[in-house]
Amino acid sequence: MKLVVIGAVAAGLSAASRARRLDKALDITVVERGExxxxxxCGLPYYIEGQAGSIDDLILYTPERFQAERRITVRTRAxxxxxxxxxxxxxxxxxxxVPYDRLVIATGARPASGTIQxxxxxxxxxxxxxxxxxxxxxxxxxxxxxxxxxxxxxxxxLEAAGALRARGVGVTVFEASSDVLGRRDPELTQRVAAWLExxxxxxxxxxxxxxxxxxxxxxxxxxLVVLAAGFxxxxxxxxxxxxxxxxxxxxRVSEQMETNLHGVYAAGDCAETxxxxxxxxVWLPLGTTANKMGRVAGASAAGMRARFPGVVGTSIVRxxxxxxxxxxxxxxxARSEGFDPISARIEARDRPRYFWGEPVTVELVADRxxxxxxxxxxxxGASAAGxxxxxxxxxxQRMRVDEFEQLDLAYAPPYAPVWDPLLIAAQQLAKL
Amino acid sequence: MKLVVIGAVAAGLSAASRARRLDKALDITVVERGExxxxxxCGLPYYIEGQAGSIDDLILYTPERFQAERRITVRTRAxxxxxxxxxxxxxxxxxxxVPYDRLVIATGARPASGTIQxxxxxxxxxxxxxxxxxxxxxxxxxxxxxxxxxxxxxxxxLEAAGALRARGVGVTVFEASSDVLGRRDPELTQRVAAWLExxxxxxxxxxxxxxxxxxxxxxxxxxLVVLAAGFxxxxxxxxxxxxxxxxxxxxRVSEQMETNLHGVYAAGDCAETxxxxxxxxVWLPLGTTANKMGRVAGASAAGMRARFPGVVGTSIVRxxxxxxxxxxxxxxxARSEGFDPISARIEARDRPRYFWGEPVTVELVADRxxxxxxxxxxxxGASAAGxxxxxxxxxxQRMRVDEFEQLDLAYAPPYAPVWDPLLIAAQQLAKL
Numbered sequence: 001m002k003l004v005v006i007g008a009v010a011a012g013l014s015a016a017s018r019a020r021r022l023d024k025a026l027d028i029t030v031v032e033r034g035e036x037x038x039x040x041x042c043g044l045p046y047y048i049e050g051q052a053g054s055i056d057d058l059i060l061y062t063p064e065r066f067q068a069e070r071r072i073t074v075r076t077r078a079x080x081x082x083x084x085x086x087x088x089x090x091x092x093x094x095x096x097x098v099p100y101d102r103l104v105i106a107t108g109a110r111p112a113s114g115t116i117q118x119x120x121x122x123x124x125x126x127x128x129x130x131x132x133x134x135x136x137x138x139x140x141x142x143x144x145x146x147x148x149x150x151x152x153x154x155x156x157x158l159e160a161a162g163a164l165r166a167r168g169v170g171v172t173v174f175e176a177s178s179d180v181l182g183r184r185d186p187e188l189t190q191r192v193a194a195w196l197e198x199x200x201x202x203x204x205x206x207x208x209x210x211x212x213x214x215x216x217x218x219x220x221x222x223x224l225v226v227l228a229a230g231f232x233x234x235x236x237x238x239x240x241x242x243x244x245x246x247x248x249x250x251x252r253v254s255e256q257m258e259t260n261l262h263g264v265y266a267a268g269d270c271a272e273t274x275x276x277x278x279x280x281x282v283w284l285p286l287g288t289t290a291n292k293m294g295r296v297a298g299a300s301a302a303g304m305r306a307r308f309p310g311v312v313g314t315s316i317v318r319x320x321x322x323x324x325x326x327x328x329x330x331x332x333x334a335r336s337e338g339f340d341p342i343s344a345r346i347e348a349r350d351r352p353r354y355f356w357g358e359p360v361t362v363e364l365v366a367d368r369x370x371x372x373x374x375x376x377x378x379x380x381g382a383s384a385a386g387x388x389x390x391x392x393x394x395x396x397q398r399m400r401v402d403e404f405e406q407l408d409l410a411y412a413p414p415y416a417p418v419w420d421p422l423l424i425a426a427q428q429l430a431k432l
Numbered sequence: 433m434k435l436v437v438i439g440a441v442a443a444g445l446s447a448a449s450r451a452r453r454l455d456k457a458l459d460i461t462v463v464e465r466g467e468x469x470x471x472x473x474c475g476l477p478y479y480i481e482g483q484a485g486s487i488d489d490l491i492l493y494t495p496e497r498f499q500a501e502r503r504i505t506v507r508t509r510a511x512x513x514x515x516x517x518x519x520x521x522x523x524x525x526x527x528x529x530v531p532y533d534r535l536v537i538a539t540g541a542r543p544a545s546g547t548i549q550x551x552x553x554x555x556x557x558x559x560x561x562x563x564x565x566x567x568x569x570x571x572x573x574x575x576x577x578x579x580x581x582x583x584x585x586x587x588x589x590l591e592a593a594g595a596l597r598a599r600g601v602g603v604t605v606f607e608a609s610s611d612v613l614g615r616r617d618p619e620l621t622q623r624v625a626a627w628l629e630x631x632x633x634x635x636x637x638x639x640x641x642x643x644x645x646x647x648x649x650x651x652x653x654x655x656l657v658v659l660a661a662g663f664x665x666x667x668x669x670x671x672x673x674x675x676x677x678x679x680x681x682x683x684r685v686s687e688q689m690e691t692n693l694h695g696v697y698a699a700g701d702c703a704e705t706x707x708x709x710x711x712x713x714v715w716l717p718l719g720t721t722a723n724k725m726g727r728v729a730g731a732s733a734a735g736m737r738a739r740f741p742g743v744v745g746t747s748i749v750r751x752x753x754x755x756x757x758x759x760x761x762x763x764x765x766a767r768s769e770g771f772d773p774i775s776a777r778i779e780a781r782d783r784p785r786y787f788w789g790e791p792v793t794v795e796l797v798a799d800r801x802x803x804x805x806x807x808x809x810x811x812x813g814a815s816a817a818g819x820x821x822x823x824x825x826x827x828x829q830r831m832r833v834d835e836f837e838q839l840d841l842a843y844a845p846p847y848a849p850v851w852d853p854l855l856i857a858a859q860q861l862a863k864l
């Protein structure tokens with residue numbers, strides 16, 4: 001039995017590894033068009049910032065290690081140009097045909113450059129591959145740009161802005177929509193804008209950039225442009241082979257990660273999933289989700305029963321030292337989805353004052369008639385991660401406000417105040 | 433309508449404050465036998481360690497502030513010697529009678545000295561009140577003891593041991609049982625013992641101390657003894673008035689915090705509650721629980737519908753810089769409660785290596801036939817708090833392992849690895 005996996009970053013390698021665990025006899029080949037596999041794309045902005053000493057720190061595994069430790073053949077610089085499902089084979093550039101019994105499509109996503117003219121100029125960078133980051137880093141060292149434009153205020157755009165600022169470059173972020181982090185949430189946007197301002201990072205909302213010249217982006221003079229205007233799923237190969245796409249434009253899959261073609265699975269940034277708060281398909285390309293989907297796709301391909309129920313849309317980003325974490329729906333998003341949202345936002349300290357407690361802001365959103373929690377936001381220090389995760393767990397369980405309010409959360413002065421900020425927010429929400 | 437509250441630390445003041453919020457017209461009096469109110473008992477070991485600059489940092493509110501901001505009369509040095517429920521009055525030492533319509537008993541707990549002879553010697557200290565901590569601190573400064581014995585390896589004992597060590601005192605901890613932190617969990621005990629050893633803190637298990645002499649505790653030569661051998665609920669006043677106690681020895685209350693006497697509520701360390709994993713009464717005196725119980729008692733006393741469903745037994749303690757966090761049941765505890773436990777323990781990094789990820793150990797316990805999670809342990813850096821809280825939320829919701837494994841937890845390199853240690857542990861457990 002032959003399993004072929006297309007793509008060797010997060011989902012693809014998780015799928016291959018899981019399949020190997022469950023079936024020692026499977027013949028597993030992963031084909032990857034790039035040169036490097038198994039790298040942390042999410043670490044790239046932090047490499048630019050100078051956090052990772054070497055770009056190799058972002059590489060988790062090599063093809064050799066996959067072969068030696070897991071008997072998985074990983075072929076790099078192997079570009080699939082067609083999936084021929086009737087013949088159960090993929091066709092590589094150069095003409096080679098690789099047969100399969102089961103196929104996992106993990107082709108990922110690519111940066112969207114949309115209709116921006118001049119996006120291919122040499123001073124325009126994306127932050128998607130290791131090579132992108134290496135080139136940007138060299139450009140910073142060699143050209144010492146003084147002003148940069150970052151196009152897009154999603155998480156990569158904001159991380160890139162902070163990273164460039166840390167490298168001494170002046171930065172302005174241009175965002176086509178009225179919100180940051182891809183979340184319709186005026187309060188959060190306001191909060192991010194104010195924080196960026198403290199670091200003299202400009203943020204221009206509702207400002208699409210249509211053309212990049214060698215010395216400017218739109219009308220903004222700059223010597224460097226980072227393009228972080230979102231992603232597009234890499235679905236063309238799959239679509240041409242007859243794999244169905246969903247309404248989000250990404251590949252539609254079952255809970256077992258199977259596509260409409262029997263024995264063909266999809267996972268990671270090329271596939272959509274279910275948003276557990278709305279119950280509807282959503283496309284949220286993130287590394288954690290990609291790995292979970294990949295694991296389920298690998299188990300399914302190995303003939304095991306496994307399921308990926310969906311996501312609640314949790315994310316966290318560090319911008320100039322502060323964590324902005326969100327999960328579920330914002331109040332405006334909840335309204336659009338047909339809920340009758342109520343929300344409460346509180347500011348508290350994340351530890352007692354004598355333990356250098358830092359301010360943390362918690363917002364919780366719930367549905368008024370059912371009292372079900374719908375989403376939350378946490379802005380603060382490193383403890384924001386743990387707190388957003390508690391909300392994420394509550395969303396996955398469709399927890400009500402009155403239940404959340406009574407959670408038995410840990411308390412000791414070095415770690416939390418006696419009333420955890422999450423509980424204070426829930427108490428406020430319970431009054432509405 | 434007159435509300436009287438006995439006790440002005442955590443539960444009592446939460447009850448009074450909540451009642452005031454809900455009923456502006458209520459006449460509220462809190463009687464407290466001590467001198468100081470509203471202090472963080474949990475902060476006392478950290479004051480000894482030198483974390484809190486002044487002991488006043490541990491005081492959150494004064495009686496004056498309660499009067500001015502909340503119109504709540506707080507009377508200190510007012511010791512109740514009897515509750516006369518038939519007459520709806522409490523009798524103070526000195527003969528004064530204070531009438532009530534509703535009564536909240538928040539008499540707390542006291543350190544257990546058990547049958548230890550010499551526990552009242554001047555070099556023997558507990559860490560229960562501000563005055564205890566003040567006296568111990570003065571003793572350390574004046575006497576400069578070289579060797580200390582800490583009796584009891586619960587959270588206060590371990591925190592005290594770390595604090596004394598940080599002050600340059602040699603420390604050995606004596607524990608009568610075979611486990612630390614009041615949790616039947618040999619792995620955790622082993623882990624704590626090994627950690628203490630790194631700081632040259634001795635731990636002698638199964639070693640009850642029966643007598644304290646001026647220069648020794650048992651046969652251990654020392655100039656200082658800290659007594660942290662657990663607590664006893666202060667229930668005598670209530671019991672004499674006809675308030676029923678539960679099997680745990682603490683006051684039995686309904687979910688509304690009402691005792692068997694109509695209009696008489698109990699909350700905090702003097703009351704028992706329900707363990708949500710076992711469904712059985714439990715007595716777990718902790719500050720967070722006390723405050724939540726107090727809040728519900730206050731709402732009930734003000735005539736509002738409120739309920740406190742119970743706890744899952746979450747706690748966290750910092751010992752020599754490391755967090756030991758637990759929730760729910762250990763595997764041996766689960767077995768005693770009639771479950772058929774399985775458990776998985778993993779070690780991982782709490783962040784990527786290039787973000788100075790520190791080791792974190794996660795153990796999850798589940799019930800084999802139902803796959804329901806029963807408990808967990810997290811040992812590591814500050815992120816242990818957030819991670820134990822996610823497990824606590826899962827326990828409150830009776831989550832299964834397969835559900836927990838798919839939680840949508842936040843990922844960004846500064847905060848977490850792409851596979852959160854919680855999920856890795858759940859994956860291991862799912863295989864059993």
